[in-house]
Amino acid sequence: MKIIDAKVIVTCPGRNFVTLKVVTDEGVYGIGDATLNGREMAVVSYLEDHIVPCLIGRDPQQVEDIWQYLYRGAYWRRGPVTMTAIAAVDVALWDIKAKIANQPLYQLLGGKSRDGVMVYGHANGGDIAETVDEVGRYIDMGYKAIRAQTGVPGLPSTYGVASEKMYYEPADAELPTENVWSTEKYLNHVPKLFQTLRDKYGFDHHLLHDSHHRLTPIEAARLGKDLEPFRLFWLEDTVTAENQESFRLIRQHTTTPLAVGEVFSSIFDCQQLITEQLIDYIRATVVHAGGITHLRRIANLADLYHVRTGCHGATDLSPVCMGAALHFDTWVPNFGIQEYMRHTPETDAVFPHVYTFDDGYLYPGEVPGHGVDIDEALAAKYPYKPAYLPVNRLQDGTMFNW
Ligand SMILES: O=C(O)[C@@H](O)[C@@H](O)[C@H](O)[C@H](O)CO
Numbered sequence: 001m002k003i004i005d006a007k008v009i010v011t012c013p014g015r016n017f018v019t020l021k022v023v024t025d026e027g028v029y030g031i032g033d034a035t036l037n038g039r040e041m042a043v044v045s046y047l048e049d050h051i052v053p054c055l056i057g058r059d060p061q062q063v064e065d066i067w068q069y070l071y072r073g074a075y076w077r078r079g080p081v082t083m084t085a086i087a088a089v090d091v092a093l094w095d096i097k098a099k100i101a102n103q104p105l106y107q108l109l110g111g112k113s114r115d116g117v118m119v120y121g122h123a124n125g126g127d128i129a130e131t132v133d134e135v136g137r138y139i140d141m142g143y144k145a146i147r148a149q150t151g152v153p154g155l156p157s158t159y160g161v162a163s164e165k166m167y168y169e170p171a172d173a174e175l176p177t178e179n180v181w182s183t184e185k186y187l188n189h190v191p192k193l194f195q196t197l198r199d200k201y202g203f204d205h206h207l208l209h210d211s212h213h214r215l216t217p218i219e220a221a222r223l224g225k226d227l228e229p230f231r232l233f234w235l236e237d238t239v240t241a242e243n244q245e246s247f248r249l250i251r252q253h254t255t256t257p258l259a260v261g262e263v264f265s266s267i268f269d270c271q272q273l274i275t276e277q278l279i280d281y282i283r284a285t286v287v288h289a290g291g292i293t294h295l296r297r298i299a300n301l302a303d304l305y306h307v308r309t310g311c312h313g314a315t316d317l318s319p320v321c322m323g324a325a326l327h328f329d330t331w332v333p334n335f336g337i338q339e340y341m342r343h344t345p346e347t348d349a350v351f352p353h354v355y356t357f358d359d360g361y362l363y364p365g366e367v368p369g370h371g372v373d374i375d376e377a378l379a380a381k382y383p384y385k386p387a388y389l390p391v392n393r394l395q396d397g398t399m400f401n402w
């Protein structure tokens with residue numbers, strides 16, 4: 001079997017997605033997500049100009065060898081653009097391999113470790129009252145785990161709070177919008193949200209929160225301690241994790257479980273966090289961390305250190321990524337939870353899929369492959385539309401983390 005074509009499909013059904021379709025001489029094809037929110041066209045070029053020419057003529061069944069070729073052969077290793085491009089190839093090849101085997105992808109990874117994949121949804125509100133109502137709505141939809149994000153008094157905007165409740169889309173402008181941030185206001189407010197949530201709903205549901213890279217280690221330690229009475233499932237992205245050692249300080253002060261890693265692109269981004277047990281959940285996912293082949297390596301390392309998976313699953317990761325991640329989640333022994341920020345009906349129409357949601361769990365489906373396709377004709381109706389993620393400044397104008 002040989003790869004005879006590999007095309008990059010850019011579509012924007014409400015937001016941009018980049019998809020790689022790998023076609024073989026026997027008619028079987030596989031698809032992979034290559035979406036990097038706000039930097040999509042960098043991955044398009046990396047694929048079209050530097051990877052696709054190297055794929056033509058290769059045997060698509062050599063998933064590992066092609067991964068190694070694209071990683072070691074790049075010379076300039078790692079980084080989000082490189083690893084997202086490699087991920088798209090990897091997922092497409094796993095899709096082909098499972099179709100050839102006439103098996104759902106999870107069977108090729110080692111079979112089911114669980115029937116359903118527990119997911120968490122995103123409840124958000126402009127203030128505590130609205131956020132509490134939104135959490136109630138997710139409970140009514142059957143979710144066992146809900147992330148709660150609320151507006152902060154005195155701040156015009158904050159991460160994770162949007163007018164559109166079901167489909168949060170942060171890439172909101174053709175050039176980056178400038179948000180304003182105050183850690184002091186945020187730290188004073190968030191504990192009140194979780195106090196109110198626990199008072200109203202008790203402890204029968206998992207609650208999660210995302211600080212979105214905006215704290216220093218000692219601030220993260222303070223927030224973790226303040227939230228301990230509310231027993232969060234996890235507190236996410238407290239501190240940017242380029243300096244993995246900085247998580248030692250947080251760990252010394254709080255038992256609130258820590259999650260990090262949605263921006264990680266390789267095992268080296270989290271090796272110390274995992275081996276020193278500085279985190280409880282690793283958020284890396286198939287589309288940005290080198291595909292299933294590399295994510296398995298991360299999960300296997302994490303398993304040795306009691307760290308569980310918590311794959312990223314925001315709206316800007318396409319249904320192709322979600323489908324592949326669900327097969328990974330169905331297999332991985334040290335599964336924690338899967339993020340599930342739903343896609344719009346427009347997006348779902350471009351990416352027909354067999355995965356289903358029921359009572360707080362996602363199910364990958366039983367068709368051969370990862371169970372997601374792309375309607376190329378429909379995709380062509382939605383041309384690329386430049387969109388940037390916002391940037392963040394402190395109230396004195398200092399550039400900060402978004
Ligand atoms: O945990 C999350 O889902 C967030 O951190 C994301 O919404 C993130 O902001 C986006 O994926 C960025 O494109």
Ligand SMILES: [Mg+2]
Pocket residue numbers: 210212236237262
């Ligand atoms: Mg996050």
